[in-house]
Amino acid sequence: MLVEICANSFESAKAAQDGGADRIELCTELSVGGLTPSHGLIEKVMAELTIPVHVLIRPRSGNFTYSQSEVEVMLKDIAYCKKLWCSGVVCGALTTDSTIDVEITQHLLYASQGLEFTFHRAFDWCKDPMSEIKSLGRMGVDRILSSGQQAKAIDGIDVLKDLKNSTKGLIEIMPGGGVNSENVMDFKKAGFESVHLSATVKKQLLKQTPKVSMHSAAFFEEGIVATSNVETIKEIIALLA
Structure with missing residues (x-):
């Protein structure tokens, strides 16, 4: 079974490689x-490590419904990943109704040609996953990261x-979300080809709580x-004029 580590830093990525993981997100x-x-x-990471790298392409938190400018940022990030010869990207988009945004996802897929494409856990917000997986299959997504x-x-x-x-077998389903040493064998016994986990250990680096x-x-x-508001900015500028 392939183990993908969700690495949030260079240290986490190196730990994944040193620990024998197969890939990182x-x-x-x-x-x-x-x-x-x-x-x-x-x-x-690409310069100093040899572990295969899949990069998460998600410009902000909040939801998975993106504006045109946000999509443009995502496409630029994908292009950068291709330039550095990353193995894959992890991304996707939803409509405001929590269905797959086919148009945007197809743009992301097209830009990612030559890389593996994992549709991330936005899939877990979909109201009808059985229907949506067919849509992703028609688009040619390689795998779906999901917590069911x-x-x-x-x-x-x-x-x-x-x-x-x-x-x-047309799309790989990769379980992720709370996977650990206590339950990982359940996924192997169920026949999944890979699992996704962070294997995180928290460390307190501050000696005291800051004021x-x-x-x-x-x-x-x-x-x-959260976005900056033009009217609020204008109000502040006017006050200072």
């Missing part, structure tokens, strides 16, 4: 489900099995997309 910000890593991080529409893949294993059986927090709970609310 390189990203940052696990707290919001993962975001696209910096070009500097991608370049360092549950918070943890072990709780969604029956749905994952149904998805795997429905694809008849000023750099975290804002308001930005971690699911579905919230």
